[in-house]
Amino acid sequence: MALPSVSRRLRHPFPFAILAIALSLSTGVASAKLRVVASTPDVADMARQIGGDRVSVVTIANPRQDPHKVPVRPSFATRLHRADALVVQGLGLEHAFIPALIEGARNGNILPGAPGYIDASLYVKPLQVPSSQNRSQGELHPLGNPHFNLDPVQGKRMARAIAEGLERVDPSGADDYREGLERFTTLLDEKIEEWARLAEPLRGVKVVSYHNDLIYLANRYGLLQVGTIEIKPGIQPTPGHLENLLRLMKRENVKIIIREISYDPGVARSLAERTGARVVPLAVMAGGLGPEGYVDSIQANLEALVGAVAESGSP
Amino acid sequence: MSFRFHVGRESRRGGAALALILAAGSPLPVGAADSDATTLHEQLEATQREAERTRDEVAELKRHVADLEAAARSADATPTTTARIAPVNADNPAVSFVVDTALDVSTQSSWQSIGYPDGWNFTLKNGELFISAPIDPFLRGYASINGTSDEGFDVEEAAIITTSLPWGLTLKGGRFFADVGRLPHWHDEALPFVDRPPSIDRMIGGESGSEGLEASWLMPIDLFIEVTGGLYDAVGSENLETLNDNGFFGRRSFQELNFLGRIHGYVDLSDTFNAELGGSWTGIPRDEERSLWALDVTLRHQPGTQSSYQGLDLGAEWMWNSQRFTERDDGGAIMSRIRRRRQGGYAYVEAFFARRFSVGARFDYSESPEGAADRARTASAFVTWKPSEFQRVRFQFDNSWGDQQTNQRFTIQWTAFIGSHSHGFAQR
Structure with a gap:
C-alpha cells in the first residue's frame, strides 16, 4: 500500500516543529494587558500615553523608515495574530505593509471595519484630497495627504480617535482611557501654545521638501512650500526636474530644503550647495530625529526648522 | 457667536453713552455744560447710528x-432624482493588469531542455489580469487571468480563501499556486529575475500551479511558523495542463x-x-510514487531607513526528486518500472544600491x-531599475552550460x- 509510505514520510520531524514546540513552551503566560500593535511610532506613543498600564504596545515601523516603504516582516504578522487592537495612522499612509500584514495575521478582530481596527485619522479633516486620480499624478493617496501627524492640532484629533478605539475594544477601561486622553490633550494644548510662539519665525518662510508631506505642518505654522525634489509623490527626480527646481529656488529665494530623514541626503545636499540653502532634517514619524515620543518629536522638528531659519536669514 | 458679541459690544457702547447723558445732569458751569452736552449729543447720535447698522446686519x-x-x-421636499440608485460598480473588485514584455537574444541555437528560444525574440512574457475582493465576511477571492506570447490566455x-477561521487556520480552494x-x-512579474529559475521549471514543471484544497496554520507563538497541508490534482502548471488535457480531466484514484x-x-x-527557512514535501503515493523535497533559505538585510535602500537579499532553494517511471505496452501491461532520482x-544575491x-x-x-545524465547550469547577472513604483526595467545576462x-x-x-497590483503576504 502506498498510503502508509506517505505517513512514514510525514513522521520525519522537521527541525522547525521541534523549535516551535520549544518556543511555544517559552512563550509564557499571556499578559492581561490589552495587546496593541501600532503601525507607526506616533500612534504607538499616543496609545501608550492614553492606555497607560492597561496596554502593551508594539510598533511596526522604525522611526527612521519611510512610512510608505516599511518592509513586511512576518514577525509582525504573529504579533497581529494575537493582538486585541491594531492602531493605524490612516488615510492610506501604511498601504505598503498593513494590508499584507493583516492578511498574514489571520485575526478577524483587526480587519478594517472590525472593532479592533483603530484608525487615528477618523477626526482629521484631510487636505489635498485628489478630485481625480490616476498614476500620471504619481503615488497619490486617494483619501488625502496622510502626513497630518506633523501638525500637533491634528495630533489631538488622532488621540481622540485612539482613545475611543481603545474604549471600544476594552470597555472596562473606559475611565482610564478618558483620563489618559485628557492628560495627553492637556499636555498637547500647553505645548501647542508654546510651539506657536517658538514657530513664529517660520511664518512666510519659503521651503522645498523632498516629498509632498508638509501641507499640515505648513498650514499650521505658515511655511510656504514652493516645490518638491520628487517630481510627483513617489517619483524620483530627473536631472531636468532638478534644474527647474534649482531655478525656482533661486527665483523665489528659497533658503530652506527640508529633507525627510528616510530620503536620499545627496540630492538635497547638492541642491543646497548650488543655491546656498540649508538642509533641515525632518522626522515624519516620531523619534526620527532622536527624541522619542510624539510631543518630543514635534518639538525636535520645530527646533530644527527654527534653528535653520535663523541661521539662513530667511525669508 | 461673533454676531452676538458684536451686538453686546454695541449695547455696551450705548450703555456708556447713556451713563454719560445721566452724568450730564449733574451741575456744571454753563459753557462747559453746553460743550459737554454737544459732545454727548454727538456720541448719542453715533451710538444710534451704530445700533441701526447692527439692527440692519442682524436683519x-x-x-x-x-x-x-x-x-x-426645499431640497428635502423636492428630490433631484426619482430614486436613489447605488452605482452598479459599487461592489466591483480591485482590478489590475500587468504588462510584462521582453526582448531577448541568444547567441547559440535553442537549448530546448531548459526552454531558451534562439535568435532575437520579442515576447509578451506575461499579460496578467488580477482581480481580488472580499466575498463576504468569511471569504475573499481572487483570480489571475494570464496571457503570454506562446500559450495564449488561461x-x-x-x-x-477563508478570512475568519479560528485558531490561525486558513483554507484555500480552487486553482492556485501550491505552497x-x-x-x-x-507570479512571474514578482520574481527578482527576468525568468523563473530553470531548476524550478525542470523540477516542478513551471510555477507550482495546482487545483485542489490547501489548509495552513499559523502557530500562536511569537516566532512566525506556518504549517501547510494540501491535496491537489497536480502540482506544477505544466503537469496540471497535461493532466487536464488527457481526456478525463485527471480523474483517478x-x-x-x-x-x-x-x-x-x-x-x-x-x-x-532577518531569515526565512522553509521545507516542503510534495508527493504522489501511488503509481508515480513521487517525492519532491524542497528546502529554501532567505536572508535579508533590510535597514528600511534612508540607507535601507542599500539592503541585501540572499536566497537559495534546493529540490530533490524521486519518481517511478512506468513503461506500458499497448494493452496497458507494465513493461518496466524505473525509479529515477534528480x-x-x-x-x-541582490544588492539594493539606491x-x-x-x-x-x-x-x-x-x-x-x-x-543526472542531463545537467544544466546557468549563471546570471541582472540589473533592475524602477523609474517609479509602477514600472520596472531589468537587464539580465545568462550563460548556460552543461x-x-x-x-x-x-x-x-x-x-x-x-492599477493597484499586489499578491499579498505570500509574495511579499
Whole structure:
C-alpha cells in the first residue's frame, strides 16, 4: 500500500516543529494587558500615553523608515495574530505593509471595519484630497495627504480617535482611557501654545521638501512650500526636474530644503550647495530625529526648522 | 457667536453713552455744560447710528438664515432624482493588469531542455489580469487571468480563501499556486529575475500551479511558523495542463493525487537582519510514487531607513526528486518500472544600491527527468531599475552550460503595473 509510505514520510520531524514546540513552551503566560500593535511610532506613543498600564504596545515601523516603504516582516504578522487592537495612522499612509500584514495575521478582530481596527485619522479633516486620480499624478493617496501627524492640532484629533478605539475594544477601561486622553490633550494644548510662539519665525518662510508631506505642518505654522525634489509623490527626480527646481529656488529665494530623514541626503545636499540653502532634517514619524515620543518629536522638528531659519536669514 | 458679541459690544457702547447723558445732569458751569452736552449729543447720535447698522446686519443675517433653511427644506421636499440608485460598480473588485514584455537574444541555437528560444525574440512574457475582493465576511477571492506570447490566455489562478477561521487556520480552494518552496509559488512579474529559475521549471514543471484544497496554520507563538497541508490534482502548471488535457480531466484514484506538507518560519535576527527557512514535501503515493523535497533559505538585510535602500537579499532553494517511471505496452501491461532520482536548485544575491536600483547574480543547477545524465547550469547577472513604483526595467545576462550546448542569452524586460497590483503576504 502506498498510503502508509506517505505517513512514514510525514513522521520525519522537521527541525522547525521541534523549535516551535520549544518556543511555544517559552512563550509564557499571556499578559492581561490589552495587546496593541501600532503601525507607526506616533500612534504607538499616543496609545501608550492614553492606555497607560492597561496596554502593551508594539510598533511596526522604525522611526527612521519611510512610512510608505516599511518592509513586511512576518514577525509582525504573529504579533497581529494575537493582538486585541491594531492602531493605524490612516488615510492610506501604511498601504505598503498593513494590508499584507493583516492578511498574514489571520485575526478577524483587526480587519478594517472590525472593532479592533483603530484608525487615528477618523477626526482629521484631510487636505489635498485628489478630485481625480490616476498614476500620471504619481503615488497619490486617494483619501488625502496622510502626513497630518506633523501638525500637533491634528495630533489631538488622532488621540481622540485612539482613545475611543481603545474604549471600544476594552470597555472596562473606559475611565482610564478618558483620563489618559485628557492628560495627553492637556499636555498637547500647553505645548501647542508654546510651539506657536517658538514657530513664529517660520511664518512666510519659503521651503522645498523632498516629498509632498508638509501641507499640515505648513498650514499650521505658515511655511510656504514652493516645490518638491520628487517630481510627483513617489517619483524620483530627473536631472531636468532638478534644474527647474534649482531655478525656482533661486527665483523665489528659497533658503530652506527640508529633507525627510528616510530620503536620499545627496540630492538635497547638492541642491543646497548650488543655491546656498540649508538642509533641515525632518522626522515624519516620531523619534526620527532622536527624541522619542510624539510631543518630543514635534518639538525636535520645530527646533530644527527654527534653528535653520535663523541661521539662513530667511525669508 | 461673533454676531452676538458684536451686538453686546454695541449695547455696551450705548450703555456708556447713556451713563454719560445721566452724568450730564449733574451741575456744571454753563459753557462747559453746553460743550459737554454737544459732545454727548454727538456720541448719542453715533451710538444710534451704530445700533441701526447692527439692527440692519442682524436683519440681513436673519434673512440669510431663513433663506438657507428654506433652501434646505426645499431640497428635502423636492428630490433631484426619482430614486436613489447605488452605482452598479459599487461592489466591483480591485482590478489590475500587468504588462510584462521582453526582448531577448541568444547567441547559440535553442537549448530546448531548459526552454531558451534562439535568435532575437520579442515576447509578451506575461499579460496578467488580477482581480481580488472580499466575498463576504468569511471569504475573499481572487483570480489571475494570464496571457503570454506562446500559450495564449488561461486562468492561472482562481481561488477562494477563508478570512475568519479560528485558531490561525486558513483554507484555500480552487486553482492556485501550491505552497511549494519559496519562488515556485510566486507570479512571474514578482520574481527578482527576468525568468523563473530553470531548476524550478525542470523540477516542478513551471510555477507550482495546482487545483485542489490547501489548509495552513499559523502557530500562536511569537516566532512566525506556518504549517501547510494540501491535496491537489497536480502540482506544477505544466503537469496540471497535461493532466487536464488527457481526456478525463485527471480523474483517478485518491492515492494518485498530489499531497503536500510544508513548514515555513521567519525570524528577526536583529532589527535589520532577518531569515526565512522553509521545507516542503510534495508527493504522489501511488503509481508515480513521487517525492519532491524542497528546502529554501532567505536572508535579508533590510535597514528600511534612508540607507535601507542599500539592503541585501540572499536566497537559495534546493529540490530533490524521486519518481517511478512506468513503461506500458499497448494493452496497458507494465513493461518496466524505473525509479529515477534528480536534484536541482538555485542561489542568488541582490544588492539594493539606491532607492530604485539593484544589482544581482544567480546560479542555477538542475537535472532533467532523465536524471543526472542531463545537467544544466546557468549563471546570471541582472540589473533592475524602477523609474517609479509602477514600472520596472531589468537587464539580465545568462550563460548556460552543461551536458548540452553552451548558450548565452541577453534579455531586456520591461514591466508595468496598471492599477493597484499586489499578491499579498505570500509574495511579499
